[in-house]
Amino acid sequence: MRPSPLLKRTPLSLALCTLFAGTAQAADFKIGIELPRLDVAEYHRPYVAAWIEREDRTVAANLAVWYQLKRANAPAAAQMPAAGGAAPAGAAEGGTKWLPDMRQWWRRTGREMTMPADGISSATRAAGVHELNFSSGKAPFPDLAPGQYKLMVEAAREEGGRELLEIPFTWPAAKAAQLKAQGSRELGALSLDIKP
Template identity: 50%
Template sequence: MHVRRIVVPLTVSVVVGTGLAAPAYAAELRVGVEIPQLNVAEYHRPYVAVWIEGADQKVAANLAVWYQQRSNSEGHGTKWLPDLRQWWRRSGRTLKLPVDGVSGPTRPVGTHTIAVSDRDPRLAGLAAGDYTLVVEAAREVGGRELLKVPFTWAPKPKAQNGSAKGGSELGTITLAIKP
């Protein structure tokens, strides 16, 4: 019987000094957005904006903006983004759309998850403090709804859960922070 030996080279890196290594922890912020089934004659998928605002009510991070993406005579759906009134006034009108990693197409009925690591550029600059997750939805031939879930962001985030229940355009919004 012939035994074949495979030698795999091993590379060892040594970091000398302090402060050069990244922290061993990583946190994740997970948002669940439920778009409910509506029993209406003319249904259109809602435009949805998800963002984090600070205690001063200024936008600290845009997490998602879902709107009509395909080409049409209405400017890729951006024409209707001002219907997301709070988001538009606080952040949307200053953005150059689409925003990489934030913009996306409208979503069908169901629960959709947004998972963002603390190393993601959207959260990388988020300082420790009290914040509010805000989810706003607006639908053509429909209504508009805004839900808020407060949370605390710390240098070493602690596990947290929160939720808010919509009444028309949004279902349940969930927030989970996992260290």
């Protein structure tokens, strides 16, 4: 007896359905963070933190922390704290001393983190627009439970100010969304593109 054509196609159909179902669940999450070019006498690159907050203001994920890393070519003497305990810029702590200046991020999650954090922390960035791309379920972007969230971005700059921006969003996204917020001093345009 000859097998039915329907039975021959079933394993392939099931394999394709499984492949496409897995693809459909993954979502792209793209953030654009603009650091404005400031005309000031002494410019220091800002420290920046980006994270996702739940409705109850708990942290769902840390996405990025940009801060002054330890200088690789600094002489050992420059890495040691000076008398009185104050360490020079680029000292052994690698700039972590100033992370609490990003007050909201620090209170919510920063003080519990160990720096450097693999896949999250990196060096400060120059003025311009910087893009961060994430896929749901891949570190550092977790599988979020359905609900309401906020993308939070905070910047603090030595001899400058501090600014916090937020963009509310719904997860999972039913359709593609392009959301924006505008900073006024330490941050420029903040964008969030979600593709289901």
